[in-house]
Amino acid sequence: MRTADAPKVPVQVVASALLELRRLAGKPSLDQLVRLTKQQGPRWAMPRTTIDDKLHGRSAPKVEHVLALVVAFRDYATAAGNPLPREFCDEGAWRSECVAMDRALADPRSHDYRGMVARDILAAREGHTDGTAPPVTASAEPSETAWVEHVLRTVGPETAGKELPPKDATAMANVLQAAGRTEELGRLLRAAAGRSAHDVLTMSEAGGLDIGGQLIRLALEDHSIARMAALVTEAEHHHADGAVGLIHLGVRHRPILNVVNLIKTIHTNGGSPFIGEILSAGLRGRSAREVSLFLIGLRAAKMRDDADVLLYLISLSHDKNELLNVISCLKERHRYADATKLRAVIEPLWWRRPPRPR
Known part of the structure; x- marks a missing residue:
């Protein structure tokens, strides 16, 4: 023939x-x-x-x-x-x-x-x-380049990003980046960002700092708790540095109650060794009011151990005025036990001082 x-x-x-x-x-x-x-x-x-x-x-x-x-x-x-x-x-x-x-x-x-x-x-x-x-x-x-060209002509970057095996989709992304084809690379990565947590983290790890970072940022545009919880749970099976970066990117701008619900969901799914990292990331750049709401939210959700860890992290602050503001917010919401513990950090023997004479 x-x-x-x-x-x-x-x-x-x-x-x-x-x-x-x-x-x-x-x-x-x-x-x-x-x-x-x-x-x-x-x-x-x-x-x-x-x-x-x-x-x-x-x-x-x-x-x-x-x-x-x-x-x-x-x-x-x-x-x-x-x-x-x-x-x-x-x-x-x-x-x-x-x-x-x-x-x-x-x-x-x-x-x-x-x-x-x-x-x-x-x-x-x-x-x-x-x-x-x-x-x-x-x-x-x-030829890897010829293969990429043929795939792009046949199915396009979106389908390649969604359906190719992770290693092949990552290889294609690397070729597109090396060729300066940013528009097609962006379309491929945006499609890949909707894949399973396993595929996203596998591709991120294989893609290196630049491609991996772009992919994670796109994946985190899905702000749902379920998506973030799946990524954190899956991160346990990948490189720890990448997991920490993922957590800080995905947590730092979330509303406080959303972070509390995220932690609760992760515990429901079996827990994660990165809970402490989530607590730490959740504190960064927060106001005194948000910090107090974080602690109160964990107490209200009956996550006592996590609340105690958060209280310890709060106590590490070197900003005395910030701690005083947190204490004030806690008192306003009648959380006197936690307020007292933080007060003891600022002045360890304050409760033993004799009253001032009137």
Whole structure:
């Protein structure tokens, strides 16, 4: 078959590439593919009819179908001593292929679809290209810039930011930043900011200070307590410095009662080692009235331990006048116990002094 006659319908492009990958692997039988997909776990197991259906393009495959078949071909070829080219089996590339395929299926111009990794596999089969990609060999490394360009043309920066695997979306962001393409970078990051807490923090960590900082700021534009609580909880599994920065950015401008409810939500979700950091961030730049409301709010929510930690943090202030203002606000709201403890910080023996003679 000549390249000019290659299939252009998205499902057929992907199916043809999978059939070619099966041929390169040594053409495992359907029964062998059933066994190889089953070995990958329940999520990836495929019956004969589904495998045959997807290989012949009778219906659009899910990303799980594509990945299961690619891994099955790879494992079969490796066991036979004839490993497939690494770039033909890259999970991120095939996930991107599926995103592009789904987008093309919703586009009336999908008859022009050429594929991504599928395009390279079909081009390698012909031994030449149609001018859109260089020939791919077992030792060739796909061009990251060319991949980015193709993804942007196929699905656009918003879909790439929302749906590509985190590492691939971050790699694309880095390429766009290096090329000075700030408008497309901004669109990608804004779309990525709506992803799960895990994906946002994974991308932020991999993207470095600049891209990571932009992404976190965009994610924090969602001011909901649930979103911030999810980010703080997830931060426990990431680099501590990044978690501290996230907390200070996300807490310092929130209303005090919102911060109290955030802490309460985090406790309800199982707690976090960063509660103390939230308490500290919640104090920064606050007026005496806000500080007193913070302490009162924690007491009212029956978070005694957190209130005691906050009281200790307040007592560390070196501004005597500020502490006196906090004490005054506490007294106005009849919180005499906490006011007395703070007063003792300013004048540890004030209550022992004899009364002044009248």
